[in-house]
Amino acid sequence: MKAHTVYKTFNTTERREFVRITEDVQAAVDESGIAEGMALVSAMHITAGVWVNDDEPGLQEDVLEWLDKLTPPSWMRSSTQLSEALRPNPGDFRHHRGGQDNGDAHLKNLLVHHQAIVPVTDGRLDLGPWQAIFYCEFDGQRDKRLIIKVLGA
Amino acid sequence: MKAHTVYKTFNTTERREFVRITEDVQAAVDESGIAEGMALVSAMHITAGVWVNDDEPGLQEDVLEWLDKLTPPSWMRSSTQLSEALRPNPGDFRHHRGGQDNGDAHLKNLLVHHQAIVPVTDGRLDLGPWQAIFYCEFDGQRDKRLIIKVLGA
């Protein structure tokens, strides 16, 4: 069994960003020399996620708008009564007592999930025709790390 | 290390369907000859999911009703004000500008997640007594693929 590990650091311009990383994951597979196996792609932070979906900017705008309704940031006015109702009862996140303002990003991490496992067949990421891999930053503008670990033979 | 890959194609009668695939995944494990390892079960589409839960039709109805409230389809009237509030602000999904009508299915894919990893012990899927594996179709009635990849020894 072979294993190959790559760490990527992201420092996004925007607070929230979807960064396409399909090619980075394929590059890690190429370096590994693994033909059959799996690539684990996992954010090493608790306010970011990894999402496998369509590389379509409209969809990403839809997703962020919808996530903001379900997990309203404390630094943003809610657009709907719904989002008001979803705010924590004490008025702000208990998590913010330590001086943070990223409680919503923890919830986005929960919904999106912080990792994905991509099958590797014949040395290639075995994805469907529309599947792309994204690092989803929900509290960026500072260095954050991602691990890519390829296992196989 | 051994690896064994199986592709399944689904073409569901209904637009949305939960298809039990526990036995298909076990069959892939049997064919692989792997005693100790993991089976990655991953939808190759961006509007389908894989869910490990109870094989109970009432629960599946509950889940679909609840998902439709949280991720309201544009082709369905909302049953609640909540779902109206969760619709995208431009009135319809930006993603639909390309002629699609399956934006909600992308969000369902995000919530349900498109994959699961099942442990394999002694040549058997090492699931709890109530755990069954489902392919969750959210935009069907056409050919869609799933990959089952078993890795181990």
Add this chain to the structure above:
Amino acid sequence: MKAHTVYKTFNTTERREFVRITEDVQAAVDESGIAEGMALVSAMHITAGVWVNDDEPGLQEDVLEWLDKLTPPSWMRSSTQLSEALRPNPGDFRHHRGGQDNGDAHLKNLLVHHQAIVPVTDGRLDLGPWQAIFYCEFDGQRDKRLIIKVLGA
């Protein structure tokens, strides 16, 4: 390739609880003798989850409050109209026809996800500085099992 499997049983005092298991997973890695690989951490029940996030009690309270709004328990009065709207249309979960009252815990399992895969590098869980692993009980006070399966070399 080596494989090592550990089962843990939880019987929580509270109906819902977050139990830190980072050290249990590391212990399983130590016992395995595996230096490079992955640890699959997976609830064997359909009303529990595994979550990788911050070990911060305020955040866990935030998460449980928010989950209860999105997936309102039938045994709890809703604090918001939102949660009323998210209740199943027949008034109660169809799943409860069999005498259960844990429908909401199935939905929490869906949102939190029942498993996580942790990379193992140099014999250590390769987690970011704030990442801890939690078993998330949503219907406890009885024996429930978790599987930790370490694979690698």
